[in-house]
Amino acid sequence: MQKFVVLYPPQPDIEAFKAYYVETHVPLAAKIPGLKGMRYSFDVQMLAGDTPYACVFEADFADAAALGAGVGSPEGQAVAGDVPNFAKVPPTILQYATTEVA
Secondary structure, three states: OEEEEEEEOOOOOHHHHHHHHHHHHHHHHOOOOOOOEEEEEOOOOOOOOOOOOOEEEEEEEOOHHHHHHHHHOHHHHHHHHHHHHOOOOOOEEEEEEOOOOO
């Protein structure tokens, strides 16, 4: 499984961020080809101290090739191009393969 994770830092207008994210951005992301699952949360907390993130997004792809094809697709490019419309502070983006443990 290949994970795609986006960590959004606090935004100047968090309520506007949340509204746009849920109503516009998430539906765009749902159209990315090869997407096996996705989830997000605005309830991001650290075990100790203040969290540097206001929102986290996770997407699952079968493998790195599927992730690359999805992100490189017109739908994936539309999602990437939409980020500046609501995230005034740019996010951190991660991708990695996971290993299942019984």
